[in-house]
Amino acid sequence: MSPFNYKELSFQLSRILGKTLYAASSSVKNVAFFDGNANPLADVPGIEDSFMDTGKENYIQYMISADNKFSSIEPFGVIALKEGRLFLKGVDRIYSGEPKGVTVVTEELGDPILEQIKNSVNKEIVIWAEDGVMLSTIPIDKNAFGNRLGTAESGEIIFATATINNREMGFSFYPIEDFDGNIIAYIGTGFDMNTVNDIFINNLIRFIPVIVIFSLVLFLILYAVLRQLFKPLNEIIGITEEISKGNYKIAYPPNKIIEFSKILESIGKMSEAIEIREKELVLLSSIDKLTQIYNRQKTEEILGLEIQKANQTSHPLAIIMLDIDSFKAVNDTYGHKVGDMVLEEFVTVLKKKIRPTDFIGRWGGEEFLIICPETNLDGAKTLANGLRKALEAHSFPIVVRKTASFGIAEYIPEEAVNAVMKRADDALYLAKKRGRNRVEGGPDSN
Numbered sequence: 001m002s003p004f005n006y007k008e009l010s011f012q013l014s015r016i017l018g019k020t021l022y023a024a025s026s027s028v029k030n031v032a033f034f035d036g037n038a039n040p041l042a043d044v045p046g047i048e049d050s051f052m053d054t055g056k057e058n059y060i061q062y063m064i065s066a067d068n069k070f071s072s073i074e075p076f077g078v079i080a081l082k083e084g085r086l087f088l089k090g091v092d093r094i095y096s097g098e099p100k101g102v103t104v105v106t107e108e109l110g111d112p113i114l115e116q117i118k119n120s121v122n123k124e125i126v127i128w129a130e131d132g133v134m135l136s137t138i139p140i141d142k143n144a145f146g147n148r149l150g151t152a153e154s155g156e157i158i159f160a161t162a163t164i165n166n167r168e169m170g171f172s173f174y175p176i177e178d179f180d181g182n183i184i185a186y187i188g189t190g191f192d193m194n195t196v197n198d199i200f201i202n203n204l205i206r207f208i209p210v211i212v213i214f215s216l217v218l219f220l221i222l223y224a225v226l227r228q229l230f231k232p233l234n235e236i237i238g239i240t241e242e243i244s245k246g247n248y249k250i251a252y253p254p255n256k257i258i259e260f261s262k263i264l265e266s267i268g269k270m271s272e273a274i275e276i277r278e279k280e281l282v283l284l285s286s287i288d289k290l291t292q293i294y295n296r297q298k299t300e301e302i303l304g305l306e307i308q309k310a311n312q313t314s315h316p317l318a319i320i321m322l323d324i325d326s327f328k329a330v331n332d333t334y335g336h337k338v339g340d341m342v343l344e345e346f347v348t349v350l351k352k353k354i355r356p357t358d359f360i361g362r363w364g365g366e367e368f369l370i371i372c373p374e375t376n377l378d379g380a381k382t383l384a385n386g387l388r389k390a391l392e393a394h395s396f397p398i399v400v401r402k403t404a405s406f407g408i409a410e411y412i413p414e415e416a417v418n419a420v421m422k423r424a425d426d427a428l429y430l431a432k433k434r435g436r437n438r439v440e441g442g443p444d445s446n
Contacts, residue, residue, distance in 0.1 A: 081184040129185035299361025317411040318380035320370040327366040377410040405431035408441030
């Protein structure tokens, strides 16, 4: 059981990451989270649907596949074509001891990135996709290169020319492949044919792969910075996992990002509340609601542990089974409310008279069991007679006088639990048969 809503948590974290990146003047458009089954957890709100991954993409499935679960996979960049637009995507896994999910950072390949590439290589840049020019740093007709690029083979570098603003421009195009190796676009660098010679053209063709790699490296550098923000996320996931295992005493590491610190502080408070509630539930599951002593289930558990201890230490152990005499007449005459009052008062008297080492539990109805560690039969008989006299002398509400019958038994090493319980029960039955308000058990009771 995990008490935290991971979807809500990841949604909050994605908003924080988005705000942090925006404040840092980053051009990242979307940070998406997927769990270990590739189910989407959250996206930065307000983005276009075109940016969103579904979790079915091969680059996400690759990260969570069983074959790659424990392999060392570095974050990688992919380019995707969707709805007539190209997107750069940085893909990495979320870790907390082992892979827990996938993060995808998406940025549209648009004019700002093209301008960065143009400034880096000092050449005009053209992106060709879907049978025409999709993006360009210069005004150019969509059909300027016809369909020549659409017929190119994988890995083939293509040189093409076009007349732009009365200038003859030459372009070297290099294929762009998606994660599956399919050519989805071409990136080309342009130059004025009047200012270059054939040698320069040949050298430039070799330079095209460097341009593509450079653009991806720029994006991966951005993503590497982003990974520093994922460290607190991994810590939070690890903390929530520890809490789900019942480990509530966790040292929360300090964090420089104030939003993360607030989330950790909130988790700490929730952890304390859960621990308190869990203790309350454990207590409620072991306590009889009316009398506030152990219920039968907990009493049986304690008896089993004390028998185990007696077998290990060879120390004596005795039990006392007692029953309120003629209790049914109380309910029949005065009603169950008075009966409950008598039961509560009865237990109050017993708790005052038993020893700190004894355990008392409600066995059922008006029947109770007292477990007496380090006690032989004579010791149990002395304790039972003391309890009997205290009850006999006590003034109960409404009914005034009430007595009880007692059956005692000493545990025999390696004896079954049912066997010692039967001997105590038989002794209690004998006490009832011989007139009530008495103690029976041991060799004298036959």
